[in-house]
Amino acid sequence: DVKVTQSSRYLVKRTGEKVFLECVQDMDHENMFWYRQDPGLGLRLIYFSYDVKMKEKGDIPEGYSVSREKKERFSLILESASTNQTSMYLCGSGGANYGYTFGSGTRLTVV
Amino acid sequence: LAKTTQPISMDSYEGQEVNITCSHNNIATNDYITWYQQFPSQGPRFIIQGYKTKVTNEVASLFIPADRKSSTLSLPRVSLSDTAVYYCLVGDGPNNNAGNMLTFGGGTRLMVKP
DSSP: OOOOEOOEEEEEETTTOEEEEEESSOOSSSEEEEEEEETTEEEEEEEEEEETEEEOOOOOOEEEEEEEEETTTTEESSSSSSGOOOEEEEEEEEETTEEEOOOOOOEEEEO | OOOOBSEEEEEEEEOOEEEEEEEEETTOOOOOOOEEEEEEEESOEEEEESSSEEEEOOOEEEEOTTTTTTTEEEESSOOOOOOOEEEEEEEEOTOOOOOGGGGOOOOOEEEOOO
């Protein structure tokens, strides 16, 4: 089975901190992505990557950046965390025609 | 981008068969249809994927009519543990911008009652 591992299940950070959310997949997938999920707003795509060092903005990239230096790892970076970035963050990998696998999520609280 | 429309919620009882229909009128020729299940505080989990006709696995069946403008996820004999949100997604094809595939609609919240 494809495994997608997110480095933290719960995180609490202070406003203005730089935050790194790490995601690793073990199936050699080209595509990786980050979503955030908020009550009433569903899943919204932040960024995705279809190859090493390649990235594309999703629907809500403002306030975020990403890094993909190796195929198996896709990092989401909050340059200066704000309270409106408190959310559940979901990482995943896969492809359009064989499905996507998500990690368990990181619940980030910015105080 | 093929948009999908699903019922917001459905109720069922244990042991019943549940059918959730998704409309995707603008589906493209090379799009696949994929269904995901999500429990609270977890990431969505792949259930089933199909292109046309019928696909069945150990969890569910997926029925796709000839025009492919809709699809129906069928869950046989549901149990309380099937209470979750179910998402239908339509893909843009393997060689296109992967991000176009990854738009989740609101999903269908299935409540299974005892």
